[in-house]
Amino acid sequence: MKKTLLGLPFLLMISTAMVFHVGNVLGGTHWGYVAGFAFYDACWCIIMPIIILNRNGEKLRVVFQEEEPLFQRKHWYLVAFMVLVPTIAIFMYIDTIASLPSTPTLLIAVAIPATILNGTCEEIYWRGLYTHAFKNKPIIGWIYPAACFSLWHLVPQVVVWEGGFTLVISSFFLGLPLGLIAFKTRTVTWTAIIHGFIGIIALGAPLGEAIFTAMTGA
Numbered sequence: 001m002k003k004t005l006l007g008l009p010f011l012l013m014i015s016t017a018m019v020f021h022v023g024n025v026l027g028g029t030h031w032g033y034v035a036g037f038a039f040y041d042a043c044w045c046i047i048m049p050i051i052i053l054n055r056n057g058e059k060l061r062v063v064f065q066e067e068e069p070l071f072q073r074k075h076w077y078l079v080a081f082m083v084l085v086p087t088i089a090i091f092m093y094i095d096t097i098a099s100l101p102s103t104p105t106l107l108i109a110v111a112i113p114a115t116i117l118n119g120t121c122e123e124i125y126w127r128g129l130y131t132h133a134f135k136n137k138p139i140i141g142w143i144y145p146a147a148c149f150s151l152w153h154l155v156p157q158v159v160v161w162e163g164g165f166t167l168v169i170s171s172f173f174l175g176l177p178l179g180l181i182a183f184k185t186r187t188v189t190w191t192a193i194i195h196g197f198i199g200i201i202a203l204g205a206p207l208g209e210a211i212f213t214a215m216t217g218a
Contacts, residue, residue: 002133004052006140009148016040017155024159032159033210037118040155045121049129063128067186078184081177082194088174089198096203103203110215111208115199118207122149123192126175127182135186142183146175162206174198 019039024032050060070078090097100108126149134141150172157163178191203209 005129005133006144008048009145009152012040012044013148013152013155016044016152017158020156020158027214029159030210030214033156033206034214036156036159037207037210041118041121045125049124052129053132060124063124063132063188065187066189068184070181070185070190075184078181081181082190085174085177085194086197090201092170093198093202096205097201104212106216107203107208107212110212111204112200114208114211115202115204116196118204119195119199120188120192123178123182123188123195126152127179127191128188131179131183131186131188138183142179143176146172146179149175156206160206 016036016039020032020036022032023035027035046060049063053060053062069075070082126145130141130145150168153163153167153171154165178194181194182188182191204211
């Protein structure tokens with residue numbers, strides 16, 4: 001399983017990029033996003049972890065089981081990251097937050113559950129699988145998936161180039177503290193909460209906007 005995990009991110013990126021591209025060609029930009037993220041979340045972030053864990057006789061819930069409690073004195077820096085990362089995200093998306101009063105209600109209603117689901121799915125794959133498989137190897141269990149996760153953000157840009165390498169870099173430096181929290185506690189519960197919160201204040205961009213536009217044609 002461990003050798004397989006090292007190569008999977010590249011297969012994930014290639015296959016998902018193909019789905020984004022085909023979806024874009026057949027249905028346009030917004031349906032390309034919807035198809036790409038649906039394939040990514042369902043096949044790679046849910047089904048693949050289930051298959052890998054089942055091979056070891058384990059269930060998906062194992063990545064949510066906290067082995068090392070977060071809230072204890074020696075983990076003060078992890079708790080600090082729990083506060084710092086969302087705070088940085090608030091400043092990053094301050095314009096989106098300010099525009100909420102004029103945002104269509106349907107967009108908010110669609111974006112919030114979509115981004116919570118997407119964020120949780122991503123935490124299962126990128127943080128859960130790797131911290132569980134490489135518990136005592138920080139380079140492979142923490143740094144490697146953080147780097148691959150940041151590179152993954154180039155994949156949706158086969159549809160529309162938006163954010164570019166700036167998004168990759170910011171995703172890496174925001175992903176590092178999340179990965180450390182998961183690596184130390186052996187659970188993605190806390191990182192899924194943070195990831196979901198960031199997605200909510202960003203209104204699930206660009207996924208939420210793509211679903212809304214695909215639904216309404218707006």
